Amino acid sequence: MSRIQHTVTFRLNHPSGSAAETTFLGDARATLTAIPGVEDFRVHAQVSPKSDLAFQFSMFFADESAYAAYDQHPTHVAFVAERWVPEVAAFQEFDYVVV
DSSP states (O other): OOOEEEEEEEEESSOTTOHHHHHHHHHHHHHHHTSTTOEEEEEEEOOOTTOOOOEEEEEEESSHHHHHHHHHOHHHHHHIIIIIHHHEEEEEEEEEOOO
16 A cells, blocks of 8 residues: 555634634644654645635555554554544544555
8 A cells, every 4th residue: 555645624622713722733733743654744724614624634654554553652542532532523534545
């Protein structure tokens, strides 16, 4: 399998433009990019009114084993449990490979 692009598009429980929103996005960047195997991490903001999901995280993994290691990494598991679950109101996750 080729390089994997992992994306998650989401809406936070925090008010738009709030300090809590800024803190979550910054903490996510710092936490997730510290996990081995994460490449080209980006945070995108939604500009279209067609979706109420306001942000997207996008990152790449060299292969399926690197992605699996990230998904099971204790830092990722803790972030999901301690930050993602209580602070994210809705999300959609997509993983892509080049066709």
